[in-house]
Amino acid sequence: MVLTMIDLRKQAEELHDRHSDTFQIGIEEIEAQLRTLVEGYSVPLDEAIRSVVNRNIPENNNPTTSTNNSNSQIKVGDINSSGQWVDIQIKIVDLWDPTSDSIDQVGLVGDETGTIKFTKWAKSNLPKLEANENYFLKNVVTDEWNGRFSIKLNRTTIIEPLNQDIEIGDGSTTVEGVLVDLQSGSGLIKRCTMDSCTRVLLNGSCAEHGEVEGKYDLRLKGVIDDGINVFEVIFNEQTTESLTGISLAEAESMATEAVDTGVVLTKMRNMLLGKYYKIQGSKFSRYLIANEAKPLSDSLDAEAILIQARSI
Ligand SMILES: [Zn+2]
Incomplete structure (x- = not known):
């Protein structure tokens, strides 16, 4: 219906x-x-x-907080859940045009760990935030929409100007750990070529455009365990090739020969699973987008890292 x-x-x-x-x-x-x-x-x-009710009444998610002073101070890059009341020191990176009368100001704020969208409601009657200025924001609420996190300033938010210039980082981070899984949708995949869609095809079909010819691509969705946390890491064609030594053209001919694209993922699993890697990339929501991936050649070193990590 x-x-x-x-x-x-x-x-x-x-x-x-x-x-x-x-x-x-x-x-x-x-x-x-x-x-x-x-x-x-x-x-x-x-x-x-x-869902809309929960999203718009933060108190629903966390009835014990709001105006008290027990919020934890957090860095932009550490925001990974919604409905959390936090204090945060940020610089106003960019101000955008509000898309609705209910929004007073909207834009991008950041610190040395990365940038995040912010929204300030018209109803909250807060002072104007100026571009390139630094502020300590107390009592803001984290939110998530389509996998992207943001912060919302509300009536209880306190805005304090900061006498320091916060450096804005690119959210780049490095993870060392063991590759414990390669998820489905990894290996040789096909993407939709309609408009600028690029959605991954399932059985030759795009969720938006239906059955299409599509274009081959290499991608890995891996899970890295550093001994403390588990990260979902996305490798694009380039980083997949540098990790496996298999180029897109080679993967295509492997698949043609076997009449099965699955052979590529099988081969990559055999090569990569259980091995240690150092991955540098940028965090996007719960994903780490790999910019560079290197095997940790000395597995003794890798063991030492894990033992050390576990003992912290
Ligand atoms: Zn499509």
Whole structure:
């Protein structure tokens, strides 16, 4: 069943009425969030409503905090969950044009660990943030949307100017650990070539464009364990080739010969799994996008690193 626009509009109005004292977004924004979930992700309506309510009433996620002073101070690069109340020292990297009347200011803030989107609601009556200025923001809420994290300033947020210039990092990080898994969708894959789609095809079919010819690509979705944390690492064609020594052309001829693209992943699994790597890349949500990957040649060193890591 396809919901009409009117249905979602009505749902948004009802939600807005019911939560008028706590929601800091308008009917339009509520409707847009519902539409994305229902039409974009085929989320059932009641589930979508629950999700929109949770997203917009941070107190729901964490009723014990808000105005108290027990927030933890966090770095941009360490934000990895939504609904968390945190204090953060940032520099205003960029200010964008608000897309809705409910938003006073929106843009990018950052620290030495990376950058993140911020939103300041019109309803929260906070002082203006100036581009390139540094601030200590107390009582902001983390949020997540489509795998991207952001921070939201609200009525309880305290903005203090900082007398220091925060350096903005690129979020680059290095992980050393053992490759414990290669997930499906790794190896020789095909991507949609319609417009600038690039979605990975499943059985020759794109989720957006249906059956298409597609174009071969090499990719690995790996899981690295550094002894403390587990990271999901994405290797593109270049880093996959440098890791495996198998080029896209070679992978294609392997697949043609075997009449099966799966042979490429099988071979790569055999080569890579259980080995130690040093991976440098940038963090994107829960993923680490590898820019460079090197095998740790001396496995004794790797063991030592793991033992050391575990003992911290
Ligand atoms: Zn497509």
